[in-house]
Amino acid sequence: MTAPVPGDARRGDAVRQSLASFRREREADWKAFEALLARVEKRAPRTLSEEELLSLPLLYRSALSSLSVARATSLDSALIAYLESLSLRGYFYLYGARRGLRQRIADFFLHDWPDAIRDLWRETLVSVALMFVGIGAGAWLVASDKGWFDAIIPSGLAAGRGPDASAEMLRSMLYDGDNGFLSGFAAYLFTHNVQVAILAFALGFAFAVPTVLLMLFNGCMLGALFQVYWAKGLGMELGGWLAIHGTTELFAIALAGAAGMRIGTRIAFPGELTRMTAAAHAGRTAATAMVGVSVMLLFAGLLEGIGRQTITSDVTRYAIGTGMLALWIGYFYLFQVVRNGNR
Amino acid sequence: MATARRAALATMRSLITPEGVDLQVKLADAGTRAAAFLLDVVFIATAAIAVTMVALFGVTGFGTDRLQPLFIVWIIAIFFLRNVYFIAFEAGRRASTPGKRIIGIRVASRNGAGLSVDQVIARNLMREIEVFLPLSIIAGRSGMGVADTLTTVFGLVWALLFALFPLFNRDRLRIGDLLAGTWVVEAPKRTLMEDLSARKDPVAKTFQFSHAQLDAYGIAELHKLEEVLRRDDYFALRAVAETIGRKIGSTPQAHDARPFLTAYYGDLRAHLERKLLLGKRKEDKHQR
Numbered sequence: 036m037t038a039p040v041p042g043d044a045r046r047g048d049a050v051r052q053s054l055a056s057f058r059r060e061r062e063a064d065w066k067a068f069e070a071l072l073a074r075v076e077k078r079a080p081r082t083l084s085e086e087e088l089l090s091l092p093l094l095y096r097s098a099l100s101s102l103s104v105a106r107a108t109s110l111d112s113a114l115i116a117y118l119e120s121l122s123l124r125g126y127f128y129l130y131g132a133r134r135g136l137r138q139r140i141a142d143f144f145l146h147d148w149p150d151a152i153r154d155l156w157r158e159t160l161v162s163v164a165l166m167f168v169g170i171g172a173g174a175w176l177v178a179s180d181k182g183w184f185d186a187i188i189p190s191g192l193a194a195g196r197g198p199d200a201s202a203e204m205l206r207s208m209l210y211d212g213d214n215g216f217l218s219g220f221a222a223y224l225f226t227h228n229v230q231v232a233i234l235a236f237a238l239g240f241a242f243a244v245p246t247v248l249l250m251l252f253n254g255c256m257l258g259a260l261f262q263v264y265w266a267k268g269l270g271m272e273l274g275g276w277l278a279i280h281g282t283t284e285l286f287a288i289a290l291a292g293a294a295g296m297r298i299g300t301r302i303a304f305p306g307e308l309t310r311m312t313a314a315a316h317a318g319r320t321a322a323t324a325m326v327g328v329s330v331m332l333l334f335a336g337l338l339e340g341i342g343r344q345t346i347t348s349d350v351t352r353y354a355i356g357t358g359m360l361a362l363w364i365g366y367f368y369l370f371q372v373v374r375n376g377n378r
Numbered sequence: 379m380a381t382a383r384r385a386a387l388a389t390m391r392s393l394i395t396p397e398g399v400d401l402q403v404k405l406a407d408a409g410t411r412a413a414a415f416l417l418d419v420v421f422i423a424t425a426a427i428a429v430t431m432v433a434l435f436g437v438t439g440f441g442t443d444r445l446q447p448l449f450i451v452w453i454i455a456i457f458f459l460r461n462v463y464f465i466a467f468e469a470g471r472r473a474s475t476p477g478k479r480i481i482g483i484r485v486a487s488r489n490g491a492g493l494s495v496d497q498v499i500a501r502n503l504m505r506e507i508e509v510f511l512p513l514s515i516i517a518g519r520s521g522m523g524v525a526d527t528l529t530t531v532f533g534l535v536w537a538l539l540f541a542l543f544p545l546f547n548r549d550r551l552r553i554g555d556l557l558a559g560t561w562v563v564e565a566p567k568r569t570l571m572e573d574l575s576a577r578k579d580p581v582a583k584t585f586q587f588s589h590a591q592l593d594a595y596g597i598a599e600l601h602k603l604e605e606v607l608r609r610d611d612y613f614a615l616r617a618v619a620e621t622i623g624r625k626i627g628s629t630p631q632a633h634d635a636r637p638f639l640t641a642y643y644g645d646l647r648a649h650l651e652r653k654l655l656l657g658k659r660k661e662d663k664h665q666r
Contacts, residue, residue, distance in 0.1 A: 110654070
């Protein structure tokens with residue numbers, strides 16, 4: 036072992052001194068940044084004064100530059116870890132690109148939602164077509180053999196409706212609302228339908244196969260029900276009963292299916308993108324559409340729970356149903372044209 | 379130790395800020411995320427039970443004529459808990475649910491840009507098929523009394539397939555993460571700790587080390603030493619002091635372990651930092 040070299044120790048001390056002063060001089064900035072971050076993460080940025088708000092990006096850059104210096108010159112791993120976590124928090128906050136809540140809601144209704152739905156037009160067509168195929172198949176199956184009705188519609192849902200029910204009973208189902216429980220029923224229908232829609236969306240992940248089946252089966256149930264009423268000469272009446280909320284609800288479920296199909300097909304055929312990026316792109320469009328779908332289902336639930344039970348005139352029912360459908364189509368597909376014309 | 383470092387590196391991802399600094403995010407591992415999710419489930423279940431209790435008390439208190447508004451409130455509340463809990467919290471400023479916050483992780487966009495609301499929605503709607511669907515299949519079947527072994531097994535396989543999905547890809551992505559373009563990273567809150575080499579210790583001043591003694595170790599060992607000193611466990615300090623003392627040919631008294639290590643840490647760090655400044659990074663003791 037060699038004897039201690041005084042000169043060497045002194046040179047080491049000089050490095051130690053300069054790093055200590057680096058920390059001493061910057062520490063106040065770090066602490067200030069940390070305190071500010073803690074405040075803005077808890078409360079809205081509105082609570083900051085203008086001066087504090089302006090100092091945020093400056094303090095962030097100061098923390099980043101400190102991190103670079105520390106990484107290059109310091110071996111204090113606790114210090115580097117602290118600066119890394121501080122910079123990361125600052126980065127997430129400052130580059131979070133957040134819009135205000137009101138702005139975000141306005142953007143959603145003005146741009147994001149109709150844009151997403153328009154973007155899905157091809158899948159929507161397929162989804163609607165599948166539903167019609169399902170309706171046709173359901174009606175044809177029940178017409179050829181009554182036994183199919185029980186196979187297609189679960190007995191709990193049928194509630195006595197069936198090929199063997201009398202015309203009077205079927206009619207009473209269409210016009211007698213059980214008035215006691217209306218709005219509760221609407222809330223229940225809304226949550227139930229949203230879960231079905233989410234399922235149609237989420238199952239699209241498996242290359243869209245389950246979503247296609249779900250759409251077909253949904254149509255099948257409708258077709259089977261329709262055939263039963265049609266056979267008793269109540270087809271028009273059932274149409275009114277369904278139309279008042281069904282145009283909104285079925286359209287919403289078709290859109291949810293379209294969103295699911297978009298994801299499934301993009302994963303199967305990503306095109307020029309990598310599979311992951313394609314999935315991520317599709318996922319974002321589809322998610323926006325899905326929020327819109329739940330808004331539509333809220334309307335459908337209200338119409339079904341309240342409107343259908345209190346309005347018993349066929350003409351009004353048809354009018355409301357068609358009106359709603361026209362409203363949605365106008366909003367999704369024509370709204371853009373009008374806005375462009377105004378610009 | 380090499381394998382340990384490689385395992386740690388496997389979960390590090392570079393995140394380069396517009397300022398050009400690589401922030402090096404660490405992906406949360408599957409166990410951490412499962413723990414956070416379980417915490418959230420506990421919160422949701424507690425809230426659901428509380429809401430139901432309040433509704434039941436409301437029914438007995440107001441009588442059955444107020445049943446309907448209570449029923450509506452109950453249904454909406456449960457719906458919100460199931461679907462909106464995750465979305466609302468993750469769309470917030472901290473991008474994490476209470477469970478994630480406690481564990482110290484958050485959701486981030488994979489491309490480094492800001493996390494948008496539709497990403498949060500996409501990743502959370504997929505939870506429906508990952509968790510709730512298999513559960514409701516099993517629950518529904520057993521409710522009808524037709525839960526045979528086959529459906530239960532099918533449900534479990536399905537659930538496991540999705541639950542274990544994060545284990546089968548490099549980035550620990552859930553299906554929802556995959557679709558939304560997000561991942562979950564560690565975002566612990568750290569406090570600034572004291573600078574060990576600035577520690578004033580009268581006994582430590584008596585120790586002097588030669589150039590050769592300081593050359594015995596590298597940066598990896600320095601960081602281990604820092605860990606030991608910060609943990610401040612008497613027996614660990616003594617064992618480490620003995621090992622270092624043997625290696626550099628200096629034998630401190632047993633009760634001097636802490637000041638000895640403090641002194642050695644300070645000098646070793648200054649020595650290595652000086653080398654660093656001169657452009658030589660000595661990673662560990664094997665490097666010459």
